[in-house]
Amino acid sequence: MGQQGITLVETLLAVVILFFLSSTIIPLTYNMKQQIAVQKVQAHAAEAAFIGALKYARYGEYSGIQQIDDTLFSWVYDGSHICVMFEADGLEEELCV
Template sequence: MTEQGFSFVEALLAVVILFFLSASLVPLTFHMKQQLEGQKRQTHAAEVAFNGALLQQRYGEWSGVQEIEGISYFWNFDLGSVCVKYDADLEEYELCV
């Protein structure tokens, strides 16, 4: 830096450093967001399994469907466990409790 301010090279170097920092943070935040969405769907599936167990215990229902945030969670009670199936991101997931 001179008394007149930053030179062109110094300003260009600062821009390049900021570009690399932002280029590394964008994929990281995207990956974190995807992980949080998956964990949220698993939490919803666990909630549906709990509700299915309550419905089976109270009313004798053996299967059902619950929709949360546009995703249908299908639960089925079989041999003392509750299994929940749902489709998300073009894949089918299953959680058995």
Template sequence: MSQEGLTLVETLLAVVILFFLTSTIIPLTFNMKQQIAIQKVQAHAAEAAFIGAMKYKRYGQTAGVQYIDGVQFQWNYEDNQVCVQYDNKDKNEELCV
């Protein structure tokens, strides 16, 4: 009579492997989500700069505020460039195009 199944050592080895896999994947996904959120805000800043350039070209407006996804982007046109100031994770940042 043969019994089929896993021994205690095989079961523990499988649990340890799964533990190591999950302990590396969870921080990686967390860091990826943070990087994606930062890149999203930077893309919105570029969009606000584009909108500011269009308003300057069409209406001669040299400053303004744009709200995108609840974030305030303040843009200014000076010295032939558009600079956008915004808050990114409690840090003030600036993008000049």
């Protein structure tokens, strides 16, 4: 005779597998989202440095402020480097190129 339905052991095994998968995937996606956010801000800082280099070359400006995605990037040219200061996750950061 054939069995109908699923047994308690099969149900518990399925629950354990789902729990294992969710407990590994959720932290992984959270960390990936954080890394993407950091890389996005760093890319915007590089863009602000590029805009600062253009403004220095065209207009002779040595400093300025650029707003990208609601973040203020302050850049300064010191004669050899362009440094961009910005706030990310409540911390002041600086990128010099």
